[in-house]
Amino acid sequence: MSFRLKMDASARSAESNIILALDLPPDRPHQLLQRSLRIFELASPHICAVKINRQLLLPLGLFKGVEEIVKLAHQHDLPAIMDCKINDVGHTNRSIAENYYHAGFDAVIANPFVGWEGGLQPVFDAARELKRGVILLVYMSHKGAFEGYGQTVLDAETKTLKRQYLVFARKAVSWKADGAVVGATYTEKIAELHGILGDEVPIYSPGVGTQGGSVNSAIKAGARFLIVGRSITLAKDPSEAARHVQEEANRCLTRLRS
Amino acid sequence: MSFRLKMDASARSAESNIILALDLPPDRPHQLLQRSLRIFELASPHICAVKINRQLLLPLGLFKGVEEIVKLAHQHDLPAIMDCKINDVGHTNRSIAENYYHAGFDAVIANPFVGWEGGLQPVFDAARELKRGVILLVYMSHKGAFEGYGQTVLDAETKTLKRQYLVFARKAVSWKADGAVVGATYTEKIAELHGILGDEVPIYSPGVGTQGGSVNSAIKAGARFLIVGRSITLAKDPSEAARHVQEEANRCLTRLRS
Numbered sequence: 001m002s003f004r005l006k007m008d009a010s011a012r013s014a015e016s017n018i019i020l021a022l023d024l025p026p027d028r029p030h031q032l033l034q035r036s037l038r039i040f041e042l043a044s045p046h047i048c049a050v051k052i053n054r055q056l057l058l059p060l061g062l063f064k065g066v067e068e069i070v071k072l073a074h075q076h077d078l079p080a081i082m083d084c085k086i087n088d089v090g091h092t093n094r095s096i097a098e099n100y101y102h103a104g105f106d107a108v109i110a111n112p113f114v115g116w117e118g119g120l121q122p123v124f125d126a127a128r129e130l131k132r133g134v135i136l137l138v139y140m141s142h143k144g145a146f147e148g149y150g151q152t153v154l155d156a157e158t159k160t161l162k163r164q165y166l167v168f169a170r171k172a173v174s175w176k177a178d179g180a181v182v183g184a185t186y187t188e189k190i191a192e193l194h195g196i197l198g199d200e201v202p203i204y205s206p207g208v209g210t211q212g213g214s215v216n217s218a219i220k221a222g223a224r225f226l227i228v229g230r231s232i233t234l235a236k237d238p239s240e241a242a243r244h245v246q247e248e249a250n251r252c253l254t255r256l257r258s
Numbered sequence: 259m260s261f262r263l264k265m266d267a268s269a270r271s272a273e274s275n276i277i278l279a280l281d282l283p284p285d286r287p288h289q290l291l292q293r294s295l296r297i298f299e300l301a302s303p304h305i306c307a308v309k310i311n312r313q314l315l316l317p318l319g320l321f322k323g324v325e326e327i328v329k330l331a332h333q334h335d336l337p338a339i340m341d342c343k344i345n346d347v348g349h350t351n352r353s354i355a356e357n358y359y360h361a362g363f364d365a366v367i368a369n370p371f372v373g374w375e376g377g378l379q380p381v382f383d384a385a386r387e388l389k390r391g392v393i394l395l396v397y398m399s400h401k402g403a404f405e406g407y408g409q410t411v412l413d414a415e416t417k418t419l420k421r422q423y424l425v426f427a428r429k430a431v432s433w434k435a436d437g438a439v440v441g442a443t444y445t446e447k448i449a450e451l452h453g454i455l456g457d458e459v460p461i462y463s464p465g466v467g468t469q470g471g472s473v474n475s476a477i478k479a480g481a482r483f484l485i486v487g488r489s490i491t492l493a494k495d496p497s498e499a500a501r502h503v504q505e506e507a508n509r510c511l512t513r514l515r516s
Contacts (some may be wrong), residue, residue, distance in 0.1 A: 063317070089398060095313045113407075154409065
């Protein structure tokens with residue numbers, strides 16, 4: 001099954017479009033791993049996937065702690081996404097992607113800024129060979145995002161001035177990306193991008209909660225999946241926090257469909 | 259001593275401006291580590307620093323094999339640079355940088371596309387606190403680099419159309435970066451960028467050898483350090499290959515100075 005279908009199936013059976021970003025404050029590796037596994041278990045009934053970041057990778061190691069979390073996710077039939085924001089030259093990108101895929105990850109996140117030839121093409125090749133996914137960054141959730149993602153560029157295809165994120169969205173469609181990351185802190189951009197990406201490239205939206213984005217506006221604007229981190233992982237009761245955001249998203253989806 | 263001074267001192271005492279990129283083909287972790295340590299030892303008399311990539315990080319682990327290589331570099335009085343191409347949101351970027359600095363790295367490589375606020379500012383903060391370096395990507399060595407680094411953008415400061423890499427070079431100067439990466443495969447860009455970066459931000463140039471860049475043209479155009487990987491690491495005699503490129507670079511520097 002392709003990553004795209006796997007995510008749809010998971011969202012359906014979990015009745016959730018929430019992806020848990022397993023973001024925890026620094027700690028000793030053993031404690032960090034135990035806490036990650038525990039929070040994942042608590043949140044797991046309310047999520048459709050888990051996303052792992054370099055905050056876990058670097059202290060835990062890929063083929064040590066991180067692989068253990070991926071295995072646990074798969075035992076719960078939940079896909080695992082590696083947030084590695086690939087942006088190197090082709091042979092390095094391919095090696096990065098392959099390492100994550102070999103550790104069990106179902107998808108990697110990559111930066112389209114690096115370009116296709118000798119850039120991301122080898123990542124898409126590896127993904128197709130191994131039936132895994134590639135999700136592209138299209139607009140990030142932090143303040144400084146306007147400097148790069150928001151800048152005005154001369155579009156090489158149309159020779160007109162365009163916003164960078166619109167150029168990235170076109171690349172996401174033509175490269176057949178499995179998803180596009182658009183920050184929930186910029187809902188007007190989610191709506192604009194949803195017009196280009198349609199159902200072909202589902203929008204993954206981080207930045208809900210701690211970073212200030214709203215579940216309701218992100219979903220109404222067209223986000224397919226919400227990536228939620230610290231408002232679950234730092235909650236007193238991560239299970240209750242995950243259930244809360246799951247229900248809020250589901251209520252919003254029900255209203256939209258009716 | 260700052261990273262900048264450390265690199266200058268190392269280049270002087272080693273009589274070399276060659277940085278070894280420890281890029282090796284995939285292998286089992288134990289073999290990969292042993293081979294990396296052996297090639298580093300062989301090349302060490304002819305280099306001024308070592309650069310480590312995700313091809314080693316992911317299989318070896320940061321606080322396992324990679325830290326061992328960094329320690330060996332420091333025993334030889336050679337700085338170690340982590341090629342992690344940081345391009346995430348601020349709190350993640352800071353955590354990535356801190357992990358590498360704690361493992362002993364003297365500098366990290368980052369992508370200015372991510373912007374300053376909530377982007378790279380926390381990386382520069384961490385670097386200043388720990389007296390380490392930040393090197394920025396300005397133009398990469400692969401074919402697809404024209405899509406992002408080579409695109410025409412509306413410069414937010416001057417409101418004029420400019421090449422992306424020129425905008426990045428201005429950011430490198432104003433953010434006080436410790437270096438700028440410019441691919442040796444594009445010598446005309448090294449020359450153009452040297453005009454902006456001057457002696458304030460030294461140019462680190464990868465892509466010599468296997469990727470097609472020439473030592474001579476890169477140095478003549480203004481590259482301060484050459485990053486050399488596979489033409490040393492895959493050579494039958496890595497020591498001889500490193501000595502060869504060191505001497506070629508030194509001959510070129512002597513000609514330039516006379």
